[in-house]
Structures are given as structure tokens and as C-alpha cells.
Amino acid sequence: MSKLSQRLLDFNAGLLPEMVQLKYEAMAENPFRFYRGTCHLFYEDLQKAELPLSPHTWICGDLHIENYGSFKGDNKLVYFDMNDFDEALLAPASYDLLRMLTSIFIAFDSLGFEKERALKMARLFLKSYSTTLARGKAFCIEPRTAKGIVCDFLTRADQNKGKDILKKRTISKNKKIFLSLEDERHTKVDKKLKAELSAHINQWISTSNDGPYNYEVKGCVFRIAGTGSLGLKRYLFLLKSTNTKNKYLLVDMKQARPSAVAPYDPVKQLAWQTEAERITTIQKRMQYASAALLSHSLFRNESYVIQELQPVKDTIKFKQLEDYRDMYQVIDDMAGILASGQLRSGGIQGSSIIDELSAFGQSADWQDALIDYARSYSKKVKADYRQFVRDYKKGVFK
Structure with a gap:
């Protein structure tokens, strides 16, 4: 048995066995599905990296391109926002950024886009994130303020009953x-x-x-x-x-x-x-x-x-986004949403205050290091996925 498979078995021990079998089956579909199911591997591996310092913020923890979506708020209005906080805690701001950037490289590779396009999207995400942080003002996305495909997405969601x-x-x-x-x-x-x-x-x-x-x-x-x-x-x-x-x-x-x-x-x-x-x-x-x-x-x-469980709750599936311009707008929105969430929760019980977050956004000397790590780690995820599939086919997980 490979060390990778042992790490997976150890982490999933104690969960419902029949459901874990479904999890392994889903993870075998493609590298992105594997990445979604192995958040623990990402953070275990991250400890070996030397990363630039970043302010402490409340984070989603498992941020990736399909952990954004629409939902009806307690005020009965529909919003587009991060929607999965199972791994959330207080951590360096770079953690959510790295998890998200890696998902961009993996997803774009799975969709068959050129590596250069994935790199442009990763840079766009960091630019939009930093711009929102630098302003120091959080915003939200709802049908009246949404643009492009997110607007269409929310409009359809608002019509669901x-x-x-x-x-x-x-x-x-x-x-x-x-x-x-x-x-x-x-x-x-x-x-x-x-x-x-x-x-x-x-x-x-x-x-x-x-x-x-x-x-x-x-x-x-x-x-x-x-x-x-x-x-x-x-x-x-x-x-x-x-x-x-x-x-x-x-x-x-x-x-x-x-x-x-x-x-x-x-x-x-x-x-x-x-x-x-x-x-x-x-x-x-x-x-x-x-x-x-x-x-x-x-x-x-x-x-x-x-x-x-709402009629409007849904996530944007990136495999359904064939137009590069649609992806551009969605990535831009996702970056602003992350920055807004960090600003909105800034200064609460240990998280950095807005002034510190704004200063982080105004600096760009940390961005290349994060992109380099995310690009490199996306290759490791694909290698781990291939090892997982080999072990899965051998019956290691049964």
C-alpha cells in the first residue's frame, strides 16, 4: 500500500463505511474531484512550504471554485457567496488563497485550457482580491449588483420556488x-x-x-x-x-x-x-x-x-462554463467575495483589523510566491490522483 493511500485511510477512519466508499468512488472521477475530497492532504503538505507572511483572518478553509454558489439568506433575498465552512477557522490569509489558486490550475487543466490561461486567471484572482482588500470595504453580490453569468445564475435562482x-x-x-x-x-x-x-x-x-x-x-x-x-x-x-x-x-x-x-x-x-x-x-x-x-x-x-435545503441553493459548475469571458467575470467575483468576507470579519476575536488587511492588499510582493506554490502543488495533486486511482483499482480502499 502506498503512503498516500494510508494517509487517506487514516483520515477517513471512523466515518460511515458505505458512505466513504461513495467518497472514494467520487474522488476517482477526475483530479479536481480528488482535490475536493482531500483537503487534509493539502494542509499537511503545506507545512513543508516556506510562504510569505500574511495577516490572520477567518477563513473558509476548503476554498475552491465550486465552493461558491447561490443561496437564500435569512432576509429572504438571494446572494452569491462562499457556501461551505466545514473547515473554517482562524488562520493566515494565504491559506484560502493557496487552496483557491490550486483549484484554478487543476480545474483549467481538467477543462483542457492552455496553461497560460490558467495562469492569467490565477493572477486575476489575486489582483481582484488585493484591490478589494486595499479599498477596505466589503461588498455583496445579489441579482441587482451581479454581472455576466453570475447575474444570470442569480436571476434564475431567484425565480425558483x-x-x-x-x-x-x-x-x-x-x-x-x-x-x-x-x-x-x-x-x-x-x-x-x-x-x-x-x-x-x-x-x-x-x-x-x-x-x-x-x-x-x-x-x-x-x-x-x-x-x-x-x-x-x-x-x-x-x-x-x-x-x-x-x-x-x-x-x-x-x-x-x-x-x-x-x-x-x-x-x-x-x-x-x-x-x-x-x-x-x-x-x-x-x-x-x-x-x-x-x-x-x-x-x-x-x-x-x-x-x-433551499430551492435556490446551487453551485457554479466550472465544466459548464465554456466561454472564457464568463470565467473571467466569475473569477473576478469570487476574489472580491473572499476579500469581502475577510474584511467583514476583520478585528473579531484575533483576526487582523481592516487597516492591516488593507495594507496586505496594497502590497504585491507576496503574490508570485503563492502562484508558484499553487502551480507546483497542482502537479502534485495530479500525481497523487494517479497513485490513488491505481490503488483504488487494486481494491486497496475496499
């Missing part, structure tokens, strides 16, 4: 609605666990300030989603309004795990009560508007992140 996602996720029988087990993303939960989960969510609804009023649980399934999060316990609930006829909500509840960045982060961390509290708190700090119903809770002594 709750009934559309209900049709996809549920079936109707005897004038009642049930979560569909014909959906490949849903699997059955045993009766005892289902009863406990339903009681837990009903209690959350009645006691949490983040919960929806006047709803009760009508169904529960195990939910399969993501790449890096496959193997975690994850449930989907169908809620029905108790005072409005035929009004439903879908709520996602995902197990929270320690950040994959934490063992390699030189910055002293806060003593969070739970991992889910860490995730939701940092998400609320960095996003302009919190995702609808974003909350956290304890179930069977394990912490979970709770939020609404």
Missing part, C-alpha cells in the same frame, strides 16, 4: 407528501433513529431562535451529498406548517467534524463548545447574510449544522 424542490425530493400518496426514497440521494433511516431525529428537530423548532415557527416534522431520510463530506452523518427533514395549508420546508442536518486545517494551523484557536458552533459562527461572520435557518445543535452527543 419551494414547490420545485418539493417535487424533486418528495412523492405524493393518498393526498399526503412523503420524502422520496426513489431519489438516489435519499436512503431509509431505521424506525428508532427516525423517531429520535424527528423529536430532536421538533424540539429545535420549539426552542431555537433560528428555527421556523409553527412547523412540525413529517418525514426524515439519510441524505447523500458533496464530496469531502461524504461519510458524515447527514439527514433531510420534511417539515409541514401547522397553521398554513400545504406549506412545507426541507431542512438539512449535517454532522460537524473537527477542521482538517486545525492540526497544521499555527494560529491559536478559540475554545468552541462544539464543532458545529465553530462552523456556523464563522459562516455568519464572513457572509453578508446568513443562510436561511442556519443553526447548530447536539444530537446523541454529536454536533450538527442545521439549515434550510
